[in-house]
Amino acid sequence: MVKIGNIELPSFPLLLAPMEDVSDPPFRALxxxxxxxxxxxxxxxxxxxxxxxxxxxxxxDIYTKERPVxxxxxxxxxxxxxxxxxxxxxxxPDIIDINYxxxxxxxxxxxxxxxxxxxxxxxxxxxxxxxxxxxxxVTVKTRLxxxxxxxxxxxxxxxxxxxxxxxxxIHGRTRAQMYKGEADWTKISEIKNNPRMHIPVFGNGxxxxxxxxxxxxxxxxxxxxxxxxxxxxxxxxxxxxxHYLNTGKKIEEPTIAERAEMAIxxxxxxxDWKGNVLGVLETRRHYGNYFKGIANFKExxxxxxxxxxxxxxxxxxxxxxxxxxxxELV
Numbered sequence: 001m002v003k004i005g006n007i008e009l010p011s012f013p014l015l016l017a018p019m020e021d022v023s024d025p026p027f028r029a030l031x032x033x034x035x036x037x038x039x040x041x042x043x044x045x046x047x048x049x050x051x052x053x054x055x056x057x058x059x060x061d062i063y064t065k066e067r068p069v070x071x072x073x074x075x076x077x078x079x080x081x082x083x084x085x086x087x088x089x090x091x092x093p094d095i096i097d098i099n100y101x102x103x104x105x106x107x108x109x110x111x112x113x114x115x116x117x118x119x120x121x122x123x124x125x126x127x128x129x130x131x132x133x134x135x136x137x138v139t140v141k142t143r144l145x146x147x148x149x150x151x152x153x154x155x156x157x158x159x160x161x162x163x164x165x166x167x168x169x170i171h172g173r174t175r176a177q178m179y180k181g182e183a184d185w186t187k188i189s190e191i192k193n194n195p196r197m198h199i200p201v202f203g204n205g206x207x208x209x210x211x212x213x214x215x216x217x218x219x220x221x222x223x224x225x226x227x228x229x230x231x232x233x234x235x236x237x238x239x240x241x242x243h244y245l246n247t248g249k250k251i252e253e254p255t256i257a258e259r260a261e262m263a264i265x266x267x268x269x270x271x272d273w274k275g276n277v278l279g280v281l282e283t284r285r286h287y288g289n290y291f292k293g294i295a296n297f298k299e300x301x302x303x304x305x306x307x308x309x310x311x312x313x314x315x316x317x318x319x320x321x322x323x324x325x326x327x328e329l330v
Contacts, residue, residue, distance in 0.1 A: 002200050002223050004038075005137030005166040007068050007094055009224070012217045012245065013037035014238050015169065015202060017228035018072040018097065018141065020104075021282050024059075026269035028066050030262065031231060035238035037224075038068050040141075043099045043113075046075030046084035060091045061273070070095030070139065074102060076111035081126055085133045095166075096134060098127060100142040103175045114175035117146040117156075124159045131164035141169040141204070141226070144187055147176035157191045161199050169202040169226045179229075182206060189220040202226045210244030217245065233289025235262065256294060260321030263290045264314060276310050 002009045016023060016031045018040035028039040041059055048056030062069050071093040075081045081098075088096055100123060102113030109115065116123045131138045140160055145151035157168055170191065172183030183205030192201040200223035203216045208230035216222050231237045236254055243251040254262070266286060271279035284305055291297040300320050304313045 004068075004095060004139060004200060007038075007137065009037050009068075012222075013224040014213070014241060015224060015226040016040060016231060016238075017169075017204060017226045018043050018070075018099065019228055019232075020102075022232060022285070024270070024282070025061055025063060025066070025273055026266060027235070027286075028069070029063070029269065030235040030266060031238060032066055034235040035242050036227075036231075038070060038095070039066050040070045040072050040095075040097055041093075043072045043074050043102060044084070044088075046073050046077070046080040049073070049087045050080050050083040060088065062091060062093055068094035070097045072097040072099050072141070074099035074107060074112045076116055076122070076126070078126060078129060081130060082133050085130055089134055089136065093136065095139055096130070096136050097139045097141055098130065100140055101171050101175075103143070103178050108175065114143050114146065117143065117150070117175060120152060120156060120159070123156065124163060127160055127165060128163035137166035138164065139167040139169065140165050141171070143171045143173055143175055144184065145174050147174050150174075151187065153187060154191060154194065157201070158194070158196055161197060165199065167200040167202065167223075169204050172203065172205040185216060185220045185222075188222060192221055192223065200224065204228065210241045210250065213241045214245055233263075233286035233292070256291070257321050259290050259294075260317050263287065264317045264321065266290075267310065267313060267317070271310050277308075280308055280310050280313065 001011060002013055014037050016028060016036045016039040020042050023040060023042045032039055044056050044059045071088050073084045073088060085096060099113055100116050107113035144153045153170060160168060170188045172185050172188055185203055188203045191197060202224045203222040204226035207213050207216060207225045207227050213225050216225050240251050267283045270283045287301055300316055304316050307313050
């Protein structure tokens with residue numbers, strides 16, 4: 001069993017990573033349904049929250065069926081971060097997570113996200129004050145360092161633990177790498193094997209197959225896996241990983257009809273939550289993976305990616321599902 005504060009999780013839990021324009025309530029619900037043990041919101045700007053910006057406050061929507069759920073915030077100004085914590089607490093999440101890992105330029109240039117990796121004392125002092133501000137368990141998601149020359153993750157993890165965080169998720173790349181190259185799990189394993197560390201250490205980066213999740217558990221000894229890009233358009237991934245970890249065998253891939261049905265459900269939920277325009281726009285990134293490897297989906301995919309009318313998109317997906325459902329019955 002793994003614990004984040006008083007939250008009890010199964011051995012080697014699987015966490016849905018916070019991803020901008022991906023980890024929204026519809027997608028979190030589907031991942032939870034398919035075996036995710038903890039889900040995190042999209043990252044939320046502390047400055048946006050204290051200014052009551054609609055885009056930021058909308059991301060605070062959480063639902064009972066998602067729990068345990070963490071709300072992730074980012075920023076570099078102490079007063080703004082503490083104000084954001086007060087606002088987040090009112091929505092009653094299970095966890096408050098701090099983003100010290102986002103590599104995007106518009107975040108980094110403000111000294112937030114991975115930008116704070118260039119100022120470790122600020123990172124630690126911010127975290128200390130946030131922990132003091134709330135009774136909720138505080139966790140951190142970060143990267144190995146700013147670049148190869150400034151990797152101080154061993155020191156960072158210890159210092160963050162010492163000021164009270166209850167778990168740490170580490171992406172095995174530096175900010176300079178962005179998402180290029182391979183994630184280095186060896187350095188994350190060194191954190192876990194540090195005798196001074198007693199909080200859960202979760203690995204993140206390149207967990208894109210059940211075999212890799214098993215390696216993260218068995219070869220690197222980490223406490224759990226935080227899964228990001230491997231889950232996009234593939235909420236089944238969590239159950240696939242769990243089945244493999246428990247049995248050593250691969251579970252059957254969803255049928256084409258099941259893929260189509262999940263895509264339909266996802267789009268309907270997204271429209272209900274975000275409205276037609278954003279619902280259609282932000283679901284598009286998932287279609288490639290929902291129907292990955294299906295050659296005869298190309299024409300349908302081309303049409304639904306160009307289409308803005310959700311009614312027509314749903315009709316296209318329903319037709320695609322019907323055709324393959326009938327074929328799969330034969």
